[in-house]
Amino acid sequence: MDASPRRSHGTGRGNRSRAGARTVWPAALALSFALLSGCTQPDSSGPNADAAATKAATTAQAAAPRSGADLQADYQRVIKNVLPSVVQIQAGDSLGSGVVYDDKGHIVTNAHVVGDAKTFNVTTAGSEDSLTAKLVYSYPQQDLAVIKLTKVPAGLEAAVLGDSSKVQVGQIVLAMGSPLGLSSSVTEGIVSATGRTVSEGGSDGGTGATIANMVQTSAAINPGNSGGALVDLDGQVVGIPTLAATDPQFGNSAAPGIGFAIPASMVQTVASQIVKDGKVTHSGRAALNITARTVVDAEQQPTGAAIVEVEKGGAADKAGLRAGDVITKLGDHTISTVTSLQEALADMKPGQRTTVTYTRGGSKKTANVTLGEQ
Numbered sequence: 001m002d003a004s005p006r007r008s009h010g011t012g013r014g015n016r017s018r019a020g021a022r023t024v025w026p027a028a029l030a031l032s033f034a035l036l037s038g039c040t041q042p043d044s045s046g047p048n049a050d051a052a053a054t055k056a057a058t059t060a061q062a063a064a065p066r067s068g069a070d071l072q073a074d075y076q077r078v079i080k081n082v083l084p085s086v087v088q089i090q091a092g093d094s095l096g097s098g099v100v101y102d103d104k105g106h107i108v109t110n111a112h113v114v115g116d117a118k119t120f121n122v123t124t125a126g127s128e129d130s131l132t133a134k135l136v137y138s139y140p141q142q143d144l145a146v147i148k149l150t151k152v153p154a155g156l157e158a159a160v161l162g163d164s165s166k167v168q169v170g171q172i173v174l175a176m177g178s179p180l181g182l183s184s185s186v187t188e189g190i191v192s193a194t195g196r197t198v199s200e201g202g203s204d205g206g207t208g209a210t211i212a213n214m215v216q217t218s219a220a221i222n223p224g225n226s227g228g229a230l231v232d233l234d235g236q237v238v239g240i241p242t243l244a245a246t247d248p249q250f251g252n253s254a255a256p257g258i259g260f261a262i263p264a265s266m267v268q269t270v271a272s273q274i275v276k277d278g279k280v281t282h283s284g285r286a287a288l289n290i291t292a293r294t295v296v297d298a299e300q301q302p303t304g305a306a307i308v309e310v311e312k313g314g315a316a317d318k319a320g321l322r323a324g325d326v327i328t329k330l331g332d333h334t335i336s337t338v339t340s341l342q343e344a345l346a347d348m349k350p351g352q353r354t355t356v357t358y359t360r361g362g363s364k365k366t367a368n369v370t371l372g373e374q
Contacts, residue, residue: 078174078235079186083125085159086229088178089113089133089147090121097177097228098122098147099237101271102158105149107133108271109227110242110262111140111207112200120147124156125184137274140207141285141374142266143200143242146274159229162236164263167191167215175219175241175259177228189219189257191238197346198243198260199339210342214260215239221259230261238264286348287374288321288330288356289314294337295326302336304328304359315372319356328364329357345371 085100089109096113100106107122114120114135121130131149138145149156171191179185193216200209217230221244230239239261247255266284273280289311297303304326310317321327327335331354333344348354350373357366 074233075174075188078231078233079176081235082159082174082229082231082237083176083184083186085157086125086176086184088123088181088183088224089227090123090130091115091117095178095181095224096226097224097241099227099229099240100156100158101146101275103152103156105133105152105156106136106271106275107147107149108240108267109145109147110240111138111143111145111209112242113227114138114145114147122147122149123183124153127153137279139270139274139280139283141209141283142262142270142280143207143209143211144240144262144267144270146271159237160235161264161268162232162234162238164213164215164238164265167194167232167238167263169193172233173217173219173238174231174233175217175221175225175228175261176231177225177241179220179222179224181224187220189217192216192218192258196260197343199343200243210339210346211242211262211266212346213263213266214242215263217241217259217261218257219259220256221261225259236264237267240264240267283374284350285374286345286350286352286371287314288316288327288341288345288369289372290316290321292327292338292341294339305335305338305341315369316356319367319369321356321358321367321369322360325358325360325365327356327358329355331355345374 087098087100087107089096089098091114094115096109098107098109101108118135120133122133123130131151131153133147133149136146136148169191173189173191175187177185196214196216197210197212198214200207215230215238221241225241228241229237230241232238241259241261243260245255245258269284270280290307291309292305292307294302295304295306306326307321307323310322327341329335330341330344335341335344348371350371352371354369354371355366356369357364
């Protein structure tokens with residue numbers, strides 16, 4: 001069953017079409033197991049017997065599974081601490097969520113949540129009063145944006161962004177946001193996978209971004225969750241929920257338990273630059289510095305990415321590529337569409353050297369290229 005991601009940004013205008021996005025699944029991971037053996041048993045006699053018995057009892061108690069009440073207490077603690085830092089964002093007739101970035105009123109969200117709007121109505125958790133915010137900068141290439149409250153309410157607390165490189169499959173996470181307009185809602189699940197590369201659709205108001213290293217989760221992600229928080233049980237935001245999967249075999253209806261979040265490390269990288277400089281100065285995203293379009297053959301099957309325009313002094317220009325060349329391979333990645341080219345670049349870094357295979361005038365050619373930055 002093929003499932004494709006959809007944007008999950010809101011009710012109203014942003015909820016029109018959910019087709020056209022694609023997930024690239026990485027190769028299966030090899031798991032290894034080690035048998036723990038050779039444990040030394042405490043001496044059951046002699047002067048150290050009581051101390052050894054006490055130590056053994058303490059160790060056994062620490063290793064005992066936690067009760068359901070303990071886990072419930074963890075959930076409630078995290079929700080109490082983090083939910084006040086998750087807001088609802090109204091952009092025209094589109095609705096989404098956001099995360100308070102600092103005590104100065106900066107809020108990070110998805111670029112597809114803000115759309116073309118410049119001003120927004122923001123509602124904080126536990127309050128029905130609407131606050132006004134203005135756009136600082138939108139970065140559609142990573143589907144992230146920062147807005148800022150014109151007046152910062154007393155007691156506004158920033159969320160803590162965690163280290164997404166430490167996120168592990170099976171880790172319990174909570175998704176917080178405003179699904180279907182239900183503000184301050186929480187769903188729970190686990191991290192299902194990491195390192196996913198996902199391409200958004202762009203025909204229905206999406207950014208068309210290809211985003212690498214996304215966190216896949218089984219926590220329910222619904223329209224309105226986008227821009228909210230995916231939180232671990234330490235109360236740290238490990239991702240920004242952005243996409244939910246749909247099943248094209250059933251009319252693009254939701255595929256339960258398959259959602260994706262932009263990793264907190266990328267959120268921090270982008271948001272910190274926007275707050276400091278008012279824009280993204282170093283994206284960390286590899287690029288050929290070209291404008292391209294998908295070309296098809298006589299059977300309407302995609303066959304490559306044709307270069308429409310080459311940025312002067314960019315990576316492709318320095319490699320000798322020019323308008324009209326059709327890229328069919330980048331490194332080891334076969335290129336059949338512009339999306340597949342974006343997905344290949346998402347796995348690479350600026351400054352990385354690789355090869356580009358392309359056709360020019362019906363002849364196959366290869367060029368060495370040092371990737372630029374998007």
